[in-house]
Amino acid sequence: MDFFDILVSILGSTIRLSVPLVFTALAGLFSERAGVFDIGLEGKMLAAAFSAACVAYITASPWLGLVAGIGVSVAFSLLHGFASITNRGNQIVSGVAINFVVAGLTIVLGQAWFGQGGRTPQLLPQGRFSPIILPGVEALRGIPVIGPLYANVISGNNILTYMAFLAVPISWWILYRTRFGLRLRAVGENPGAVDTAGISVTWLRYRAVICAGILCGFSGTYLAVAQSAAFIKDMSAGKGYIALAALIFAKWKPVPVMFACLLFGFLDAFANFMQGKSVPLIGEVPVQIFQALPYVLTCILLAGFIGVANPPKAGGVPYTKER
Amino acid sequence: MSQAPAIELVGIDKKFGAVHANKNINLAVAKGSIHGIIGENGAGKSTLMSILYGFYHADSGEIRVGGTPVTIRDSQAAINAGIGMVHQHFMLVENFTVLENLVLGAEGGMLLAGGVARARAELKRLAKDYGLEVDPDAVIEELPVGLQQRVEILKAMYRGAEILILDEPTGVLTPAEADHLFRILGVLRDQGKTVILITHKLREIMAITDTVSVMRRGEMVATRKTAETTVEELAELMVGRRVLLRVEKGEAKPGAVVLSVRNLTVKDGRGVTMVDNVSFDVRAGEIVGIAGVAGNGQSELLEAISGIRMPASGEILIDGEPIGKADPARLRDLGLAHIPEDRHHMGLVLRFEEYENAILGYHRDPKYGGLFLDLDAIRKDAIEKIEKYDIRPPNPRLRTANFSGGNQQKIVVAREIERDPKLLLIGQPTRGVDIGAIEFIHRRIIDMRDAGKAQLLVSVELDEIRALSDRILVMFAGQIVGEKTADAGEQTLGLMMAGIAA
Numbered sequence: 001m002d003f004f005d006i007l008v009s010i011l012g013s014t015i016r017l018s019v020p021l022v023f024t025a026l027a028g029l030f031s032e033r034a035g036v037f038d039i040g041l042e043g044k045m046l047a048a049a050f051s052a053a054c055v056a057y058i059t060a061s062p063w064l065g066l067v068a069g070i071g072v073s074v075a076f077s078l079l080h081g082f083a084s085i086t087n088r089g090n091q092i093v094s095g096v097a098i099n100f101v102v103a104g105l106t107i108v109l110g111q112a113w114f115g116q117g118g119r120t121p122q123l124l125p126q127g128r129f130s131p132i133i134l135p136g137v138e139a140l141r142g143i144p145v146i147g148p149l150y151a152n153v154i155s156g157n158n159i160l161t162y163m164a165f166l167a168v169p170i171s172w173w174i175l176y177r178t179r180f181g182l183r184l185r186a187v188g189e190n191p192g193a194v195d196t197a198g199i200s201v202t203w204l205r206y207r208a209v210i211c212a213g214i215l216c217g218f219s220g221t222y223l224a225v226a227q228s229a230a231f232i233k234d235m236s237a238g239k240g241y242i243a244l245a246a247l248i249f250a251k252w253k254p255v256p257v258m259f260a261c262l263l264f265g266f267l268d269a270f271a272n273f274m275q276g277k278s279v280p281l282i283g284e285v286p287v288q289i290f291q292a293l294p295y296v297l298t299c300i301l302l303a304g305f306i307g308v309a310n311p312p313k314a315g316g317v318p319y320t321k322e323r
Numbered sequence: 324m325s326q327a328p329a330i331e332l333v334g335i336d337k338k339f340g341a342v343h344a345n346k347n348i349n350l351a352v353a354k355g356s357i358h359g360i361i362g363e364n365g366a367g368k369s370t371l372m373s374i375l376y377g378f379y380h381a382d383s384g385e386i387r388v389g390g391t392p393v394t395i396r397d398s399q400a401a402i403n404a405g406i407g408m409v410h411q412h413f414m415l416v417e418n419f420t421v422l423e424n425l426v427l428g429a430e431g432g433m434l435l436a437g438g439v440a441r442a443r444a445e446l447k448r449l450a451k452d453y454g455l456e457v458d459p460d461a462v463i464e465e466l467p468v469g470l471q472q473r474v475e476i477l478k479a480m481y482r483g484a485e486i487l488i489l490d491e492p493t494g495v496l497t498p499a500e501a502d503h504l505f506r507i508l509g510v511l512r513d514q515g516k517t518v519i520l521i522t523h524k525l526r527e528i529m530a531i532t533d534t535v536s537v538m539r540r541g542e543m544v545a546t547r548k549t550a551e552t553t554v555e556e557l558a559e560l561m562v563g564r565r566v567l568l569r570v571e572k573g574e575a576k577p578g579a580v581v582l583s584v585r586n587l588t589v590k591d592g593r594g595v596t597m598v599d600n601v602s603f604d605v606r607a608g609e610i611v612g613i614a615g616v617a618g619n620g621q622s623e624l625l626e627a628i629s630g631i632r633m634p635a636s637g638e639i640l641i642d643g644e645p646i647g648k649a650d651p652a653r654l655r656d657l658g659l660a661h662i663p664e665d666r667h668h669m670g671l672v673l674r675f676e677e678y679e680n681a682i683l684g685y686h687r688d689p690k691y692g693g694l695f696l697d698l699d700a701i702r703k704d705a706i707e708k709i710e711k712y713d714i715r716p717p718n719p720r721l722r723t724a725n726f727s728g729g730n731q732q733k734i735v736v737a738r739e740i741e742r743d744p745k746l747l748l749i750g751q752p753t754r755g756v757d758i759g760a761i762e763f764i765h766r767r768i769i770d771m772r773d774a775g776k777a778q779l780l781v782s783v784e785l786d787e788i789r790a791l792s793d794r795i796l797v798m799f800a801g802q803i804v805g806e807k808t809a810d811a812g813e814q815t816l817g818l819m820m821a822g823i824a825a
Contacts, residue, residue: 179430179438186416186427193414196376197428197478198399313417321378 004148010269012152015161016227018265020045020236022164023219024243025250025257026171027212031077033175033252034208035188035314039095040080041216042240043102048073048220050106053120053231054113056127056224065127065225066160070217076102077213078206085205088318099240107233118233120224129158129226160222165258167215172254184208188312191319201319219243238295245298252312267294327390329354329517330375330406330486335384337370344370346541348384352486352534357508357518359528359549362538363561363757364728368521369411371538372488376408377401388486407479411490413471417464421457421474422446425481442481449480453510468616469500476507487511488519493527497616498785498817505531523561523758525554526786537561562758572769575793578607580643581746581777582628587637589623597623599801600637607745608775610768612792614785616820620801621781622664625750628779629661630654641746655684660739664750664781670735671723678705678719681738708737713763729760736764740771747771747778753787765791785816 024041031038048069056065076098083094107118114120134155140147175181183204187194191201219239224231242264250256271290278284328351335348344367352358362368373379375386377395385392388404395401401408415424422442431438443459450456457466457473466474472492479487489508493501508518508531520532528535529549536546537560545560559565582605589598597620605611615621626632628639630651639646641657649657663669671680678701682691691701705719712733714726723731732753739747749768753761768791771778782788788795795807797819805819 177435179433179435182423182427182430182435186419189416189418190414192410192412193416193424193427196398196408196410196414198397198402199428310418 004145006273008148008152010266010273011149012156013269013272014262014266015153015157016265017268018261019161019164020219020222020227020239021243021246021261021264022258023167023215023222024240025246025261026167026254027215027219028244028247029171029175029252029254029257030184030208030215031212032247032315033188033312034184034205035191035312035317035319036081036084036205036209037091037095037316038080038209038212039092039244040076040098040240041095041212041243042236042238043095043099044073044076044213044216045220045223045240046099046106046234046236047076047102048217049224049235050102050110050120050220050231052217052221053123053224056123057121057230060124060127062127062129062221062225066217066221069221069225070214073217073220074210074213077209077216081206081209084318085202085209088320091316091318103234106231110231110233120231123225123229127225128229129160129222131156131158132162158226160218160226163218164222167218168254168258175254180207185312188314191314195319195321205319242294242298245302248311249301251310264294264297267297326354328352328387329356329389330519331387331390332371332375333385333387335371335374335381335386337367337374337379337381339370343541345374345381348543350536350543350546352517352519354389354517355512355515356533357512357520357531359520359522359532359535360538361522361525361528361535361557361561363523363759364755365540365757366538366561367541368538369490372408372490372519372521375401375488376406402482402484405483405485407476407482407484407487409472409475409479409487409489409492411492411494413475415463415471415474418462420460420462421466421477422459424463424474425459425478429482445481446477449477452514453480454507455480467500468495469497469503472496472504473507484516486517486519488521490521491523492520493522493524494783495617497821498813499821499823501527525557528557529554539563558758570765570769570790572791573773575609575772576775577609577793578775580604581607581641582779583638583640583643584628585638585640587624587627587639588635589620589627589632590635591623596635597801598627598634601798601801601803602637603796603803603806605746605777605779607777608772609793610772610778610780610791612780612782612788612795613798614788614795614816614820615781615783615798617783619798619820621798622750624798625661625664625748625779625781629659629663629748651684652687655742655744658745659748660742660744660746661748662735662739662750662752664754666731666735671731673722673724675723676720677709677714677723677726677734678702680723680734681705681708681719683738685738685742708734708741711741712737712767727757728755729757732756732764733760736767740767745776747776749778749780749782751782751784752780753782753784785813785820789813789816 024045028038028041051072052065052069055068056062080094080098083089084091110118110120137151137155140150175185183194183199187201187204194204195201223235246260246264247257250260271293274290275287330352332348332350335345337345348371360368370379374381377397377400386395393404395404422439425442425446426438431441446459455473455477457470463471463474492504496504511518522528532549534546535549537544537557539561585602587598587601588596591597613621623632627634630649641659646654667673682701691697702719709717709719714730714733752764768778780791789809792809795809795811796803797805797816799820799822807816
């Protein structure tokens with residue numbers, strides 16, 4: 001393989017590995033810009049993966065799997081909302097609780113229903129989202145650089161991948177060009193301003209966490225029904241936290257969120273590629289070093305390398321009317 | 324006079340648990356007038372206005388707007404009834420532009436573009452009609468406070484408010500900004516709008532209102548035509564007894580230099596220079612006041628001298644000795660005491676009982692025990708202070724949060740003054756404190772001076788600075804822009820505080 005082939009293959013896998021991060025980070029964006037911290041992204045993603053895998057297996061339809069994934073994820077969002085918006089509980093505790101509950105529940109239910117040690121049965125090809133070959137791949141194949149890039153990076157992904165990257169401009173448009181977006185950004189900065197303008201802070205924040213639930217539903221479904229062909233226990237493997245890091249790194253803005261997710265996806269793809277390969281002058285490096293890279297980068301970035309990240313001012317603070 | 328009042332409250336009553344915040348309030352405000360409501364903290368002014376703006380619901384009573392009874396269930400209903408409110412803490416989204424703040428909640432459609440364009444046109448008209456100019460695309464956090472407040476007024480006008488309520492609007496303004504605000508309110512009145520001004524500053528009431536109502540302990544005790552009343556009468560009505568509005572003090576007898584600040588520069592947490600090459604002395608037996616609009620470096624100056632924040636450069640000397648990197652505990656041993664600006668964040672632990680706060684920071688003193696605290700000694704000491712400072716209720720076991728603002732402040736003042744320091748730093752001694760307690764605290768500060776103590780006073784209340792200080796330093800943008808004697812005119816100081824004249 002020459003260098004260009006390697007690059008194309010790493011980029012293709014960067015895209016695939018970024019998809020769940022993009023969905024999840026955008027989920028976090030909606031929730032946190034509305035002032036509700038969401039540590040439970042991880043749990044919601046996992047719950048969505050599990051339910052999507054179950055339903056896609058039973059119905060042999062990836063779309064019904066997606067609906068189930070979204071439904072369950074939104075249900076957990078509402079639980080988070082009930083705890084932290086309605087009852088003004090601690091948002092971090094609520095999120096962590098959701099992560100724990102889901103991690104256990106998926107395994108217990110999976111074992112009870114399918115008896116495969118917490119896994120769900122392997123999905124048949126028609127039960128998954130399969131790659132889409134975009135038009136023009138053959139026509140462009142002969143062109144150097146662009147041809148292979150188009151064929152292996154842009155084309156050949158499943159529908160959810162395209163939806164993820166479409167979700168970025170849509171989220172931007174919603175946040176910055178609609179009434180809902182204006183109010184959502186306002187409630188995360190100064191809920192008092194929203195309340196005195198005669199808008200319900202509670203209902204607004206609920207809608208924001210529902211948006212987060214829907215997006216987590218997509219990311220979980222992608223993991224189990226598109227990227228893999230079954231639910232495997234703990235398959236989210238910390239992606240919810242990485243997405244949260246990407247969100248902070250991107251300073252809670254949609255387009256930078258996408259680039260941050262691509263960066264983390266790239267590191268992941270690079271780590272996979274380096275498995276068993278030797279580095280010039282150093283020799284073979286344990287793969288764990290590369291696998292640790294995204295996490296090391298997260299630590300470095302969050303430790304202040306990104307300059308001052310101004311989180312939404314009212315983030316994490318339940319709203320109570322002042323006396 | 325046959326016209327129905329713009330707004331009328333009939334028998335408004337509101338209880339929060341055991342606290343009777345509003346007792347059978349009756350109030351009528353004539354259309355096209357400026358009506359002042361004064362009262363001490365906790366008199367129920369804010370509660371009453373919150374009821375009017377739909378934040379709370381009255382337990383009983385009726386609200387009439389233009390003669391028609393209305394039910395105000397929430398802020399939306401208040402807005403629909405033509406009531407607009409400018410809150411004491413601005414209800415603005417700081418990283419939004421003026422236009423975005425204006426349209427929030429009144430976007431006029433799912434998409435923003437149309438509403439924003441309409442708001443831009445409307446803003447132009449409002450600017451012309453009422454003299455409310457402001458750059459529509461400016462981001463709020465980059466605007467000076469006076470302009471932020473103007474945006475709040477514009478928000479109300481944009482929503483078609485006929486009745487404008489302003490809650491303590493001048494607390495954050497320079498005297499010049501306050502004058503400008505009053506001119507705007509005058510214009511609004513002349514255009515037929517009704518203005519309700521809530522304040523505890525008697526001077527403002529006298530300067531701008533047509534009529535004034537006084538609240539005391541949840542009751543509306545009097546309503547007067549402003550032209551027919553006096554500051555003395557209003558003060559007496561507010562407090563329920565005669566009060567001394569002037570602080571009486573003799574000549575200062577300055578002694579040796581106690582505190583010396585040399586070329587001090589202090590940066591805040593973001594690395595922004597807040598105190599910029601400042602030098603001054605404070606002598607024994609004098610009060611040096613620092614006047615300035617909040618946020619011009621006074622807080623950082625106090626923090627640096629009290630050892631809370633490390634200076635970036637420069638020197639602080641007490642009795643001629645540089646304090647170096649001394650921490651607050653070490654400085655206390657050197658005879659420095661500090662009444663912090665914000666009693667809630669620095670001066671007190673609100674969840675503690677009173678006696679615990681009464682020794683906060685001095686808990687290492689052997690008379691309060693060694694490794695284990697001698698609770699009996701501490702409580703005995705607390706009771707002595709409670710008696711001496713008339714802290715009410717006189718219960719050292721009560722949670723500090725349950726004391727009123729004035730009494731909380733007295734707890735801090737008692738703790739710091741009773742240590743008999745030779746140097747006392749005083750930040751906002753009477754912020755959110757009622758008149759009775761103000762009188763008391765001012766008296767204690769003068770007594771300290773006469774006992775030969777050096778005192779550095781920081782306050783955003785220019786009246787307070789002028790009443791107490793022997794010398795006044797004016798701070799603007801981190802620098803001391805001038806020194807004046809205590810008899811300097813308010814105008815002169817006001818201009819200096821705004822950075823206009825030295």
